[in-house]
Amino acid sequence: MILAMVAVALFFAFLLTFIKIFGEFHRLSNILFMAGIIIPALIFYYHIPENPLSLIMGGWSRVSGIEIALDTYNYYLILAELIVFSLVGLYAINYFVDKKRNVFFTLMLLMHAGLLGGFMSRDLFNYFVLMEVAYVSTFIMVGISKGKEATKAAFRYLIFSFMASYLFLLSIGIIYINTGSLNMVTVSENIVLNGQTKVAIGLAFASLLMKAGIFPLFFWLPDAHSIPNTPVSAVLSGISLKGPIYGMILFVVYMPMDFLSETLLYLAFASVFFGVFMGLRQTNIKRLLAYSTVSQMGYVLVGIATANVFGAVYYGITHAIIKSGLFLAAGTLADRHGTTDLRRLTYRDNKPILIATMVLSLAIVGISPTLGAYAKKELMDSVFGVWPLIMTCGSIGTMVLMFKMNFYLWRGKGSMTTLIPKDGKRFDHVWITKSFIPLIMAALVLIYGYIFVPGIYLSDVIIISAGLLVFIPLYKTDLFHWRLPKFVVNMTCDLGGTNNYLVMVYAAVILLLII
Amino acid sequence: MIDAQNVGIVIILVGMYGLMVKKELIKQLIAVNIISVGLVLFFMGLGYVEGGGFPIHPVDTAVDPLPAALMITTLVVDVAITSLGLAMVIRIKKEDASSEVADA
Numbered sequence: 001m002i003l004a005m006v007a008v009a010l011f012f013a014f015l016l017t018f019i020k021i022f023g024e025f026h027r028l029s030n031i032l033f034m035a036g037i038i039i040p041a042l043i044f045y046y047h048i049p050e051n052p053l054s055l056i057m058g059g060w061s062r063v064s065g066i067e068i069a070l071d072t073y074n075y076y077l078i079l080a081e082l083i084v085f086s087l088v089g090l091y092a093i094n095y096f097v098d099k100k101r102n103v104f105f106t107l108m109l110l111m112h113a114g115l116l117g118g119f120m121s122r123d124l125f126n127y128f129v130l131m132e133v134a135y136v137s138t139f140i141m142v143g144i145s146k147g148k149e150a151t152k153a154a155f156r157y158l159i160f161s162f163m164a165s166y167l168f169l170l171s172i173g174i175i176y177i178n179t180g181s182l183n184m185v186t187v188s189e190n191i192v193l194n195g196q197t198k199v200a201i202g203l204a205f206a207s208l209l210m211k212a213g214i215f216p217l218f219f220w221l222p223d224a225h226s227i228p229n230t231p232v233s234a235v236l237s238g239i240s241l242k243g244p245i246y247g248m249i250l251f252v253v254y255m256p257m258d259f260l261s262e263t264l265l266y267l268a269f270a271s272v273f274f275g276v277f278m279g280l281r282q283t284n285i286k287r288l289l290a291y292s293t294v295s296q297m298g299y300v301l302v303g304i305a306t307a308n309v310f311g312a313v314y315y316g317i318t319h320a321i322i323k324s325g326l327f328l329a330a331g332t333l334a335d336r337h338g339t340t341d342l343r344r345l346t347y348r349d350n351k352p353i354l355i356a357t358m359v360l361s362l363a364i365v366g367i368s369p370t371l372g373a374y375a376k377k378e379l380m381d382s383v384f385g386v387w388p389l390i391m392t393c394g395s396i397g398t399m400v401l402m403f404k405m406n407f408y409l410w411r412g413k414g415s416m417t418t419l420i421p422k423d424g425k426r427f428d429h430v431w432i433t434k435s436f437i438p439l440i441m442a443a444l445v446l447i448y449g450y451i452f453v454p455g456i457y458l459s460d461v462i463i464i465s466a467g468l469l470v471f472i473p474l475y476k477t478d479l480f481h482w483r484l485p486k487f488v489v490n491m492t493c494d495l496g497g498t499n500n501y502l503v504m505v506y507a508a509v510i511l512l513l514i515i
Numbered sequence: 516m517i518d519a520q521n522v523g524i525v526i527i528l529v530g531m532y533g534l535m536v537k538k539e540l541i542k543q544l545i546a547v548n549i550i551s552v553g554l555v556l557f558f559m560g561l562g563y564v565e566g567g568g569f570p571i572h573p574v575d576t577a578v579d580p581l582p583a584a585l586m587i588t589t590l591v592v593d594v595a596i597t598s599l600g601l602a603m604v605i606r607i608k609k610e611d612a613s614s615e616v617a618d619a
Contacts, residue, residue, distance in 0.1 A: 132592050155603045166550045173558055496538035503534040
């Protein structure tokens with residue numbers, strides 16, 4: 001029974017809140033938390049031979065029951081979800097030591113359950129509800145993190161996510177009028193492309209683009225992904241953004257949506273370049289990675305826009321593993337040096353993190369023989385004309401961004417005083433776990449890359465050297481630190497006032513997609 | 516034509532308008548709630564059948580029960596997220612007040 005994956009995660013989340021009544025049991029809550037992550041993975045392993053699997057809950061007919069499925073569309077997403085959560089879970093039990101640990105563990109398990117259930121569902125409303133379960137826990141995890149701006153970031157995230165959810169529900173309603181069903185298979189049999197269904201698909205895509213953080217609806221993402229604690233950032237940027245991607249895949253597979261593909265392609269490439277552009281001027285390492293996520297989600301959208309579902313899935317899972325690894329590596333460095341300022345961090349004293357960051361940086365650009373190269377090649381196969389060239393330019397942009405991050409981390413100016421922690425212990429088990437988990441992720445990326453990528457592409461040399469050629473003049477002329485115009489900075493001070501403008505942007509995107 | 520669906524969509528647009536013009540955080544939260552009320556009305560209109568009875572043991576025609584069932588779930592999500600949002604608004608106000616004291 002594959003749905004037991006969700007039930008087990010929910011059950012352990014409940015147990016974790018329950019034991020809190022009786023006191024603080026550190027070891028017990030660690031065991032319960034890891035059990036809530038590992039047992040679903042075992043259940044999944046047990047069900048792999050049954051792939052492809054389709055199941056209607058309660059033995060009803062397809063019209064009246066809720067359908068869940070495991071097939072090639074979501075197999076890899078669930079696999080990536082389990083890998084990322086297992087490794088981040090191991091990191092988290094070493095990271096959280098204070099009283100809030102049980103709260104974080106419970107919320108992470110709820111998010112785990114919501115994402116697993118969402119990835120399996122083939123029913124629009126079921127997908128919506130399970131995604132809300134995952135999102136509500138992320139709002140709280142962002143809100144209770146350290147830092148002054150955490151609550152504000154969480155509030156903005158909540159308002160926009162909430163609004164996008166409701167408009168998604170409105171589009172589900174319109175689809176229900178037109179097809180009389182919420183099940184994806186029956187919907188695809190009955191749907192006729194007319195004015196109403198076009199509006200419905202456009203609305204749904206506007207909402208999913210917001211939740212996936214695509215330009216110009218990215219504005220909640222940098223704050224919400226850079227402010228939280230390290231494990232939370234890793235799962236948010238890694239796997240929770242793939243939830244809306246799965247929703248888009250459901251729409252692409254089961255519904256006619258050729259009329260949107262050109263608009264989506266333009267938005268995707270705008271996102272690719274905007275993410276790189278904004279990332280280059282960040283000095284906060286976590287914000288830099290968050291903007292890089294905006295750029296990478298653009299690539300995933302390229303796969304969606306060209307109806308290349310497998311390209312989107314492969315790119316999505318590759319990004320999930322790489323970005324959670326990079327966030328864990330960056331977060332470990334930031335916690336150790338007590339700052340997130342890129343110019344004051346270094347990885348020279350921590351060899352595992354050094355290797356992991358370099359491998360993952362190359363993988364995110366798509367340099368062979370990492371898994372990133374395979375994913376990027378899958379995407380390249382579906383674009384024609386001038387687009388492959390533009391995509392290569394995007395890769396060069398990402399390369400420049402990664403050169404910037406690695407350059408500052410390598411140079412490591414101004415951080416030599418903080419090299420040895422206060423208690424003098426360098427190689428305790430917490431340090432080892434925290435440093436080696438990004439390394440495991442880098443190893444995964446390399447091993448899978450070795451399996452999937454046939455050889456080394458010589459064109460990668462061009463990308464690396466072009467990236468270096470762009471990076472050096474940008475660094476010499478100090479263009480990284482140009483400031484935004486003053487009126488933009490003033491405008492973003494007021495949380496409520498900025499939300500007004502951002503809703504207008506959202507409304508404009510909806511109009512763009514439905515007309 | 517005035518029916519529940521169209522009125523629901525108009526209410527959703529009123530909520531969007533509120534989000535575009537109101538700067539206060541609490542009013543923005545209320546505006547999102549207005550969107551949710553419009554959505555509930557829209558779905559209720561979907562299930563409505565002229566002269567239909569209860570969907571339990573239908574005699575001849577009955578209203579569609581599915582939208583009502585969906586909306587109960589949505590209302591639960593709505594209440595939970597609204598209370599969470601209100602808690603966040605209170606916390607933001609407190610943080611702002613304490614930072615102003617620190618500045619002075």
